[in-house]
Structure formats: structure tokens, C-alpha cells
Amino acid sequence: MEKPPSSILILGHGVFGLSTALSLSLRPSFKHTKITLLDRSPFPSPDGSSIDTSRIIRSDYSDPAYAKMGAEAMETWRSSSSSSTQQAGVAKVLAGLGEEGRYTESGLVLVCDKGKQGEEYVRGSFENMIEMGSEKQKVKELKDRREIDKEMGTGGGNGDWGYINTSSGWADAEAGMRFLRKKVEALNRVTFLQGEAVSLLYSPSTSNKKKKIAGVKLSTGQEITSDLTILATGAWTGTLIDLRGRATATGQVLCYLPLTPTEQQSFSRAPVLLNMSTGMFIIPPSPDPSKPSLKIARHGYGYSNPLSLPNPSSPAQKISISTPRTTRDDPTLQVPLEGQLACRAALREMIPSLAERPFTASKICWYTDTPKGEFLITYHPQMEGVFLATGGSGHGYKFLPVIGERVVDVLEGRGKGVEEFGGKWGWPSEVVEDVVTEDGSRGGRPGMVLERELRRKEGTRAETTVIVRRKR
Template identity: 35%
Template sequence: MANEFPDNIIIVGAGVFGLSTALAIARRFPSTKVTVIDRCTPPVQDGTSVDTSKILRPDYVDKVYEKLADEAQALIKNDPELQPHYFERGFTFCTDGQDGEMNTLWEQMFDNIKETQPAARWNELKDPESVYRHLHGKNGDPTPTSKLAGPRKWIKGYTSKRCATVNAEGMVKVYYERCCQKHNIDFVVGTPVDRLLYDAYSSVDGVVLEDGRELRAQKTILATGAWSSRLVNLDQQMHANAVGIAYFRLSSEEYEKYKDIPCHTNLVTGVNIFTPLGGYLKILRRTTGLRNTTTLKDPEDFTKTYQASYPLTKLDDPTQTLSADMEQSIREEMREILPQFANHPFAQTKFCWLEQTTNGEFLICPHPKFNNLHLATGGSLHGWKFLPLLGEFVVDSISGTLEDLLVKKWSWESKADSKQNKFGFMTPGPNIVPLPIVRPKPGERTPPIKTQARGATILPNFVGLKFQVHNGKIYNDVTITEAMVGHKLGEFSP
């Protein structure tokens, strides 16, 4: 039986879950007022939903996700506004061939594609030479083992030709612009949500912003991803993890050579190589997720605190960089599979924060304790590809019309009872705090740190560093002195 749909709704979070939900409500319930809140104007630069590239892959062992991913990819591919950001280059899944959980997962995935897809839509790479030449051309020879730091890791693989790479930021911008065109969707940006607003009967009436403003609605939807733990205690449901990302700037010749390569992933080492976009080659190191363990007020009892991993991005600390061991591991992988980039300087590095549920399933359900609070989060490294469908699922969940199978998969209870992430994704790893600051060697010239984090507090270890701070129009040069400590970066870039 369908539920009565609210007259007004607050959505906290303007990523793919939040924006797609706002659009689905506007289409299906045009009289419902929707307010979307985020600390930044979409596309939110440090949000999980926004990156240079994301992968659309319908290759699941789980038949439910495979069907939904196929449907979502077709919708994206045939959307005239999204299509310019869509590049169907395929996706190559590799392994080291050694016994273990990830190799077993690879075999299951390969068996599935052989059973369900015609031979023209996939090809097998049976040895290291085939894997290497798939990237470099038929005359390429793999790096000699004597030049590697250890045993070969890119031993075999297969390519699924139906997978695609997308410009994630471009697609999120399209969704944001569509929201702006709807008469019943408003945005409140620039000020983070401080806490949920509760009444005396364990119901959520809306939110309180950090500046003290109260915004009320009949239903509040949390689409806050890795930032959720500040607003609701999800300790038994999901955790915020970070993965390291590095970018290589390509020459025009390099870009021309590699622009059409498929994405590659090594399931064992956790390194992803993305189809180049915009002149840059993106490398992601997945493996064990990094944490930023923080003491937070328990949203359910402000007299208590609890420990949770909470995102720390370059908008918070523009000096962030990858650790030396993370950089070394990326370069060792490059030495085997893309040796010409092994010693190239990184054009940029960052951490991408992801919300990972305990079983890899989304969290789309009412909160079991607080009335009028709905959860739409838990992308778990694979939610992005369902962009056109996520909002429909959330609206169905609120309406009480979501398919029973999906209700069970995305329920609160399914996470609390789970002991294993069936997709083989990350487990929480070491902390990233304090993050190292790389300072120039004597006589070495390094480019300034470019940032839009005007609200970042200048810390003592910033002294001597050079920044380019955006003022809304241009980047201004700022060299940090001791007198600036404690101030905001934006004060020196008017």
C-alpha cells in the first residue's frame, strides 16, 4: 500500500543521490516543495560524486545489479545532454592469477560474462604480454621482470567492451542545471548543516545550519555520503574511507596514443587506470581504505561522543598529498604496466572519500528510530553508475512502492546483520592524519598550491608555503607568514 507523499522535503547533499532524488520528486510530485542543501554549489568539488571520471560497468555477478546497471547505462547513453560526457571504451579486469579472494572474484566475473554476453562483447587476455599489448599496441613488450620491484601482478585479464567512462563532473552539472529549471526545487548552499532538528517525539522536523538557521520540512532525506556520520550514527551501517588518486599530465602525443584505451583495474593490487580525459591520465589506488578517525558528537545523544571516520579533503586542508608509500606503490605499478609514466611527476593528487556499507549494498530506507528521516546513501564505490535510477528508488522507498527485493537489499537490517562485503571492496585501513606536507628541497622551485578552500584555517605548518587562492573570479598568490596563522585563507585573496 502506497504512503501519502510529503508536501515539502529537505534533501541534505547535492551529489548523485541528492540531485537525482530531487529531480524524481519534481517529475512525479510537482506540487511537493524540495529544498536541497549543501555546503558548496554543485558540482561539489570534493564530493564523492564529482571526479574527472567514473566507470559504468554492468558486469556484476549479482543479477539484480547487472540488470539495473544495464538499464541505467542505456538511459545515460541515450540522453542527449549526458551523451557528450559518455565514452564507451570498455573496461579491462586483471589479476595476478594467484589463489585468493580477488582471483576467485575475477573468475566468477569472467565466467558470468562468458555465459551472458556474446563473444563479440568481450575478449580474453591470457598472459602478461596480452595485457601489456592491450594498452600499448601489438608491438609492445612488457617490462623485464628484473626491473620490477617484485613478482608480476598484471598476469591475465579480460575486457568487457560494453563498459564506459564518463565525465562525472559534467554529468552532475547537467543534473544540477535540470534541478535549477524546476519550479519546486530550491537550493541552499554555502553553509553546512550542523545537526538534525528533532521534536519531543523522536521525529525529525528538518535541520539546523551552522549559522543557526532552522529549515523545516515534513520529510528529511540524508544523501550525505561519506559525510553522513556527523548527522546520524551509522557506525553499524557504513564507514567513510578514502582512496588515493594521482594524475599525470599527458603531452599531445601521449594523449593521442592513449585517449581510447579501456579503463584497467587490477583486482588484487587495487590500482585503476582510467581512460584519459581532458589531457590527464588518472590513477586510483583502491585497496585498503584510509580513515580520518574523529571524535564526533553522537547525533542521537549530544551528551555523548563516538569515534568515526570523517572526510578530510583539500577544501579542508589544501596541503594534503599522498603518503610516500602510496606514491611508491602507484609508481611500482606504472613501472610494470605503463613504464613511461613511472618517473613522471604527478600533476595533482588527492583523496576521494567514499561511503562503504558493511555489505556493499546501498542504504535506501527510513531510519528505524527517527520518524520522517530517510536515508539515501551508501554508494559503496558502485552507486554512481545508477545515476538515472537512484532518485526513482528513493521516491519509491518513501512512497512505499519499492520492490520487495530492493527493500530487503537496501534496508537498515541487512547492513547490521552483515559480516562480509560481498563485492570484495575495501575494509577500513590506517589513518591518514596527520597528512604529510611535501616541502621543496633547497633550491627547488615548486608550483603554488591551487585551492578554492577560502574557509580553510591557516595552520602553523603552512608557514612558508605558497598558495593560489580563488576569490570567486581569479586565483591570487598568497605566501603564508607567521602573522597569518589562525586566519582564513580567503582573507588574503579578496
């Protein structure tokens, strides 16, 4: 970046957009830049991926670069507000992030089914954690299902090999985002606007070779101009620029069930359990009596929701774009039977005493998936004035304290964001036929289409066999 832009418009107040806003507000190079943050929803977005009861916070990655960035983020998740005097920059502003129940270091039991996909990921992650040393990562191998069950303390478990990392845990996702938002507001550098961007705004000086973008057009017809537009629009990004073959929206399943006060207190002491072979996971409940529910979910290939929409780069042409479908669009939307059966089967194994407890709520939450699960943090190579900060691929939330810093590094062309992730987060020069994330951590079936699954009224034989077999 030769000269900082005089104005930056960030689209999206999820974790990517808000943390970028925080870093821009604090970096001296942007002190004269006008920063605007626009979102289609009031904060917190009812259907944003960054808003939920909980998110896993871990540095347990098979890729050392993400493991290292995760460990850095966790220092801030664990920091106390009184430590702010020893901190600087973003870490100082966010000191105390994990307090008041926003982060719980419950431990994480990371497991796989031996010989299946996911094993390589878990073994790689275990090695990385050992390498980081016992000062930072407190890990213990769990050699078989018996050891896993014992560590869980819920009367059940999952997988047949793995480890526990007692230095990992989970965050109250919405509370963490509210904390971040307050900190950004307090700096008084960002103008917050509500409105839905429907297209990018082409500058009159645009050419066919490199289009010049001057801001966005809203659904109201209003135009907002800016020198640089940052797309942090999560799973909706494909409706604003053509991401075919590079990133796609996939719907993931979450089911919630109520707990009695005794169950809540007991299970709140359990670790998070994540099976990288099936993608199934449970996050323990908060001990807060006002939040007596347990979440069970799948980190999977997800559902696509292909719609025929105008190509954002050439609107006369219609293309197929997988686009989030949420309760904001359809208040009756529920997780398809296939997803509920998968959650039910996992629950029976993980916490047998809750095996038949009905789910009282379910939700489809949308990942912005890339082929290898890498984030997409880069200038758009063919559009001047556009930068992407997205591609969370189902693992972006935990980086809340550090992702904005990395985004702004890439924007400025220097720092850790470039040195550690330069080769990973760029605009992929090659496109794939269909984006299916193969980062070694996904469960479920690839290729499921949401509409088709919603129409199914019965489970397949395979699904029901699993349930019947485990019931015995």
C-alpha cells in the same frame, strides 16, 4: 508510504541527492510536494565524491542485481539527445547524457591476480556478462598477462587473468553532474539552498521510542523544517546520524600526471584497466586538449580519519567517527607516501613509458563504505521523518541515470528499488565492530589511519621492494 509528504528536504547535491531530486520532480505522486535541496558547498562541491575528472561506467558486477541495474543505467549513458522522443520519464529527460565527451565507451579490462582476492569477483562478473548475452555485453576472455598487455596497447598491463568488455567505459564525472543539475533546474520544481546542516531538528512531539525529525539546524543557527529529510550527505552522513557499525567514511587515493599531446592522443584510445585484486586502476585521458592528464588510483580499503565528535543521537556523549578530510578543510592535503608508492608501482606496470613521470596532483576522495558494499537506501527505523540515500561504497556514480528512481521506489515502498534490492539496501539490524568493506573488490591494506600515514616519511620495506624489483 501512505500519503506523500507535503515537503521533502534533500541534504547533499551529489549523485544520490540530485538524481533523487530529479525523480521526485517527475513522479506524479509528489506533484504537490515542496522539494528543497540543501548543500554546504556551491555546486559542484569541490570535495564531493561525485565530482572528478572521471568515473568508471560498467555493468561488470559479480552481483547480478547490480549488473542488471548497471546495464539499465548504461542505456541512458549511451543515449542520444535525438532519442528523447522514444523515451519516457527520467530516461527522456536525461537523453544525451553521454554526449559531448561526458561518456566514452573505451572498453574495460577487468583483471585479477590468480589465486588472490578479487578473482571470484572478476570470474563472477565475467559469467554475468556472458549470461546477459552478446547483444548487450561484448566480452572476451584474457587468459594471461600477455593477452592483457596486448589488449591494453599501452606497452604494459596488470594482473594475470581477466576479460575485456568493450561495452563499458568511463564518464567525465563533473560534466555528467553538471548535465544532471541543469536538467533538475529546468524542471523548476526544486528550491536550491546553500548551508551546512549541523544537526537534525527534533520535533517537540518526539518520544524516546521513535524520535520525530522535523528538519535540520544549520551552522548559522537557522532551522529548515520539512516533513521528510533525505540524507544524501555521502561520506559526511555519520556526523548527522549515528552510523557506527553500519557505514563509515574511507579516504581513497588518486594521483594525476601530465601528458604530452602525442601521449594524450595515444592513451585516450586505451581501455580502462581495473585490477580487482589490488584495487589499482587507470582511466584513459580524454582526447580534449584542455584536459591532458592521466589518472591512476586505488579502489581499496582506504584510510579512516577517526575524530572524537559528539554522538549525533546523544550529543553529550563523544564517539569516534571517521570523517572526510579534504582540501576544503586543509588546502595542503596530499595523498600519503604509501598511496603514492602504490600508484607509482602500478603505473610502472600499466604504462611503462610513464614509469618515472612525476605526479603533479593528488587527491583523497571519500567513500561511504558499508560492510558488504551495499548501498544504504532506507527509512531510519528509529527516526520518523528521516530517509537515507547513501552508502555508495565506491561504486555509486555510474547509476546516475537510475539511482534516483530506485531511491524513490524505496521511499514509496514499491517498484524495482524494492523488488530487486529490498533485502540489500535496508537498515542493517546487526552492527559490525569496524566497518571494512568486503565485497571482493578491494585492494590495499585494511586498517590504515590517514593521520598515521601522513606522518610517514619513508615507504615500508615491502613497498620499496616492489618498486625496486619492478624497476629492474
